[in-house]
Amino acid sequence: MEKLFEPLTLAGNQLKNRFVMAPMTRSRSSQPGDIPNALMAEYYSQRASAGLIITEATQVSLQGMGYAATPGIYSEEQINGWKLVTEAVHEKKGKIFLQLWHVGRVSSSKVNGLQPLAPSPLTANNTNVYIFDGAPNGDATFVPVEAPRAMDTTDIKQAVKEFAEGAKNAVAAGFDGVEIHGANGYLIDQFLRSNSNIRTDAYGGSKENRIRFLMEVTEAVIQVVGKEKTGVRLSPFIKFKDMDDPEILDTIMLAAEQLNRLDIAYIHLCEADWDDAPAIPEHFRAELREKFKNTIIATGNKTPEEGGKLLENNLVDLIGFGRKFLTNPDYPERVKVNAPLNEISDPHTLFGGGGAKGYIDYPFFRTEETHH
Numbered sequence: 001m002e003k004l005f006e007p008l009t010l011a012g013n014q015l016k017n018r019f020v021m022a023p024m025t026r027s028r029s030s031q032p033g034d035i036p037n038a039l040m041a042e043y044y045s046q047r048a049s050a051g052l053i054i055t056e057a058t059q060v061s062l063q064g065m066g067y068a069a070t071p072g073i074y075s076e077e078q079i080n081g082w083k084l085v086t087e088a089v090h091e092k093k094g095k096i097f098l099q100l101w102h103v104g105r106v107s108s109s110k111v112n113g114l115q116p117l118a119p120s121p122l123t124a125n126n127t128n129v130y131i132f133d134g135a136p137n138g139d140a141t142f143v144p145v146e147a148p149r150a151m152d153t154t155d156i157k158q159a160v161k162e163f164a165e166g167a168k169n170a171v172a173a174g175f176d177g178v179e180i181h182g183a184n185g186y187l188i189d190q191f192l193r194s195n196s197n198i199r200t201d202a203y204g205g206s207k208e209n210r211i212r213f214l215m216e217v218t219e220a221v222i223q224v225v226g227k228e229k230t231g232v233r234l235s236p237f238i239k240f241k242d243m244d245d246p247e248i249l250d251t252i253m254l255a256a257e258q259l260n261r262l263d264i265a266y267i268h269l270c271e272a273d274w275d276d277a278p279a280i281p282e283h284f285r286a287e288l289r290e291k292f293k294n295t296i297i298a299t300g301n302k303t304p305e306e307g308g309k310l311l312e313n314n315l316v317d318l319i320g321f322g323r324k325f326l327t328n329p330d331y332p333e334r335v336k337v338n339a340p341l342n343e344i345s346d347p348h349t350l351f352g353g354g355g356a357k358g359y360i361d362y363p364f365f366r367t368e369e370t371h372h
Helices: 038-046 076-091 153-172 187-192 212-225 248-262 282-291 304-312 323-327 331-337
Strands: 008-010 013-015 019-021 052-059 096-101 128-131 141-144 177-181 230-234 266-270 295-299 318-321
Touching: 019 331, 038 076, 076 096, 076 153, 096 153, 153 177, 153 212, 177 212, 187 212, 187 248, 212 230, 212 248, 230 248, 248 282, 304 318, 318 323
Parallel strands: 019 052, 019 318, 052 096, 096 177, 177 230, 230 266, 266 295, 295 318
Antiparallel strands: 008 013, 128 141
């Protein structure tokens, strides 16, 4: 596990260790306006001992929103709200990237008042989003997604522009970089997969056409913030949200080659994190390493030992941890001294819509060294 504690230079950013706090939706933004706030600043700054923090997914427009109370990065108020977060993290010598998000068809007019947009007019089966409608415990209420409208080329250009604007706004808010969310069944992933993208124009059909939207978004983001501030998240092995595509691995490899050509800072693999999830084959990792020369992040419920082994074998460079950081603000320190870990205190608070409970009240483990 020693390798987890080694520093790394990520496109000019000095990371103090190889722990990444992975993006996790927590729905704590202030309403109305989906504005980041002081509570969120406290949450992220508590976790600044991670080598890199990647924020929760953040919508690049109202159209791109799929879940209630998730933050945005398209208004002046949102930019100012995020400044509280970046300042608090930088004060603790942390590094933080903002994850740029457009949900595509994974939405409902109950969330944002708009019909969802998607590459093709196909509704995602067995897929829900949530709203807060005054349920007891402040709980989220899940509602099924609605039928999307197929995007025309004007819509596509608009979405590309929104990602670029979001990236520009993120850097204005003080972020060290941005991560383009191309994973988990959201808009970019919908373009990548042959089962959710049945277009017959330049954005559908062949693998080359299906990666076009991802490449256009990435190029537009690079133009405004630079390649060294740009990462991309992909989820080749995740089939949730009706995303089972037999061609996806080849499509992802083609995308990786093109992203390598653009020389972006990193590719972030979102890997399955449930107990009997399929293991990622070593040959896939080896091939990705061959095709993509810069930093690779792997996230998916790994133990520190599993993460350390991937680092030792030079298959990845950084390891993302989600729930472990959610419940243990000082997770790297706990791993170092083999301290017990906090468990999730109350599942109702995961998407709590507001409030400090189950968000910023997880205790720190204090070692002697911390006191000196």
